[in-house]
Amino acid sequence: MVQAQHLRKTYGPTRVLDDVSLTLSAGESVTLLGPNGTGKTTLLRILATLQRPTSGSLSIAGVDALKAPEAVRGAVDMVGHGSWVYEDLTAIENLRFWTTLGGHDAGRARLKGALESVELDTVADQRARTFSAGMKRRLALARVLLGRARLLLLDEPFTGLDRAGRKWLAEFLLAFKAQGGAVIVATHSFDAGAGVADRVAILAGGRIVLDRPAASLGLDDLRRLYDELAAGPVIAS
Amino acid sequence: MRRAWIVVWKDVLSERRSKESLNALVFFALLLLFVFQFALGPDRARVETALPGLLWIAFILAGLLAFGRTFLVERENDCWEGLVLAPGDRSAIYLGKLAGNMLLMALVEAALLVLFALFFSLDFTGALPALALVLALGTFGLVAVGTLFGALTAQLRARELLFPVLLLPAVVPVLLGAVTATQTVLAGQPLAGASSWLTLLAAADVVYLVVGLLTFEFVLEG
Numbered sequence: 244m245v246q247a248q249h250l251r252k253t254y255g256p257t258r259v260l261d262d263v264s265l266t267l268s269a270g271e272s273v274t275l276l277g278p279n280g281t282g283k284t285t286l287l288r289i290l291a292t293l294q295r296p297t298s299g300s301l302s303i304a305g306v307d308a309l310k311a312p313e314a315v316r317g318a319v320d321m322v323g324h325g326s327w328v329y330e331d332l333t334a335i336e337n338l339r340f341w342t343t344l345g346g347h348d349a350g351r352a353r354l355k356g357a358l359e360s361v362e363l364d365t366v367a368d369q370r371a372r373t374f375s376a377g378m379k380r381r382l383a384l385a386r387v388l389l390g391r392a393r394l395l396l397l398d399e400p401f402t403g404l405d406r407a408g409r410k411w412l413a414e415f416l417l418a419f420k421a422q423g424g425a426v427i428v429a430t431h432s433f434d435a436g437a438g439v440a441d442r443v444a445i446l447a448g449g450r451i452v453l454d455r456p457a458a459s460l461g462l463d464d465l466r467r468l469y470d471e472l473a474a475g476p477v478i479a480s
Numbered sequence: 481m482r483r484a485w486i487v488v489w490k491d492v493l494s495e496r497r498s499k500e501s502l503n504a505l506v507f508f509a510l511l512l513l514f515v516f517q518f519a520l521g522p523d524r525a526r527v528e529t530a531l532p533g534l535l536w537i538a539f540i541l542a543g544l545l546a547f548g549r550t551f552l553v554e555r556e557n558d559c560w561e562g563l564v565l566a567p568g569d570r571s572a573i574y575l576g577k578l579a580g581n582m583l584l585m586a587l588v589e590a591a592l593l594v595l596f597a598l599f600f601s602l603d604f605t606g607a608l609p610a611l612a613l614v615l616a617l618g619t620f621g622l623v624a625v626g627t628l629f630g631a632l633t634a635q636l637r638a639r640e641l642l643f644p645v646l647l648l649p650a651v652v653p654v655l656l657g658a659v660t661a662t663q664t665v666l667a668g669q670p671l672a673g674a675s676s677w678l679t680l681l682a683a684a685d686v687v688y689l690v691v692g693l694l695t696f697e698f699v700l701e702g
Contacts, residue, residue: 293564316565317567321561325556325557326557326558327562328557329553330557332493332494341566343483344483344486344487344563346483370497
């Protein structure tokens with residue numbers, strides 16, 4: 244699904260990503276761990292085709308995403324720091340907008356079904372302005388359900404979620420994977436991040452310094468490795 | 481067209497609920513009218529001579545406020561990213577934004593005409609059909625280039641400075657044509673007398689629209 248090779252990103256003299264390679268198959272998830280400022284968001288934005296790397300190659304679903312970003316955008320969705328929510332529209336109106344813009348069926352029953360899946364059906368006609376951060380994130384995930392994304396990129400998805408919200412999000416991601424979707428989660432909260440991952444990668448100083456199957460790492464091992472590896476020099480993001 | 485329509489629908493619905501732009505523009509128009517009235521005094525001949533210019537100064541200043549906000553709303557909650565990643569032809573987003581701005585400007589211009597009529601005891605009713613044509617042609621050019629530059633500057637730090645600096649020189653042909661054609665109409669002369677200016681307006685509209693459609697994708701990508 245994703246083949247990123249030797250990605251580099253620099254802003255003037257500042258190197259944000261340095262020779263990052265990452266592969267991901269359909270139905271697989273990887274959690275990118277790393278402290279703030281190590282290039283996680285930049286990497287996600289490059290994978291989403293929102294930014295171009297300075298060098299390197301990127302293939303998504305078999306298509307060269309650097310040469311033809313348009314061709315892969317239908318297959319990629321992202322839930323970043325913002326949730327792409329218009330505050331003055333209701334939940335269902337937000338979904339109608341993004342679904343129609345994406346060229347998908349925006350029938351009310353389908354939109355209501357997606358809101359039911361993220362447990363927002365009772366507030367379907369309430370303005371998003373009244374929603375909490377967690378509810379906005381759920382609304383963003385309802386948007387993902389209505390698209391045809393096969394690669395889902397999440398940037399700090401656990402921030403602002405309570406315990407129930409984290410559990411719900413983990414279940415959502417497992418269900419997305421079970422349908423053949425690939426997931427990349429970038430977070431610095433590795434308790435929650437490692438729980439949904441098939442693989443765990445640690446990004447430090449703009450480089451992937453560890454990439455291992457999550458099953459091979461206990462949480463204590465991961466904490467120890469994270470403390471050792473992520474303590475390197477921070478480059479920036 | 482469906483994608484352009486959903487952008488108009490979203491912008492109109494958001495504006496109807498927040499009334500952020502409309503309230504600010506109507507208040508701004510009122511202030512402007514007070515300034516004009518103090519500057520011109522009760523001399524009716526002076527008012528009638530200056531009226532076409534005053535009208536278009538008011539429209540363009542209102543446009544500067546309105547167009548700059550068009551894409552700023554997309555920065556909230558990173559909606560801009562969603563527009564960039566939406567599959568399909570980006571020109572639909574430009575057309576939707578352009579149509580939304582045309583609606584907003586139509587409301588503002590109607591309000592301004594009523595306010596001008598009240599403040600200066602003017603009667604536009606006889607000239608309305610011809611005036612509507614001139615306003616539509618002039619406003620379209622203004623909106624076409626204003627929407628494009630609104631998108632171009634929305635992601636820039638110095639956007640408040642750059643937006644008028646870019647927009648005002650670009651709309652000079654529209655302003656020249658619109659002011660002169662408005663002058664002809666308000667003087668009670670037939671529109672045929674301003675046909676060359678109307679041709680200039682129509683040509684500028686087509687050029688701005690085509691440039692907007694062709695370049696919007698690159699502007700959106702940043």
